[in-house]
Amino acid sequence: MFDTTTTIREIVADDYRAAAVFQKHGLDFCCGGNRSVGEACREKGVDVRVVTADLEQALASASDQPRVNAWDLDLLADYIVANHHGYVRLAIGTIGAHTRKVASVHGERHPETIEIAARFDEIAAEMTSHMAKEERVLFPYIKALAAAKRDGAPAPRAPFGSIANPIRMMEAEHQSAGDTMAAIRELSGGYTPPEDACTTYQVAYKELEAFEADLHRHVHLENNILFPRALVLEQE
């Protein structure tokens, strides 16, 4: 199935349950997935035999995850928009309201909540413009490529030269969003509310944790599956 030379990207694309294993060992599977397991473990100083054994255990049973890797790219693009962009648009309103409220009530005793609210507002604005670019420019082109391939028609003309250009830009924005969420995780002590935290405080941390997990899967679907396969399709 896989060995230490298989890339993290391929393993997670094949079965998303592997993501939890990589996460547990501190190995980046969404923005840094284009490295082999062996190489990533060497860099992190993690024992590759432990990671491999954990992977084998996690992937041993039949998976109930959708086999997104086998989907046509237009279906995958629509799924990302409906499932992940839809969630982000709903979640940023609620989470932003909660983090700002926590900052205004608890900011004096817990100044990190002020920084967290500011960083979350930042990521909300970044993601809003990022998703609009994907939905208006990149995804429609990827969908047209997929349709042309199915119909045996020539590739549509791209408004941006090679598709590699907007993909590079989207990947840089993914990195920035991932870094901001990592900073929020750090500031919140791994989303651990203090003893005196009120309900809103606890809810806000739970929501932030869920938002980061969703971002990882969202970025994984784009960086590890949608974009590399669109690049191959463009070549064909």
Ligand SMILES: [Fe+2]
């Ligand atoms: Fe996206």
Ligand SMILES: [Fe+2]
């Ligand atoms: Fe994206």
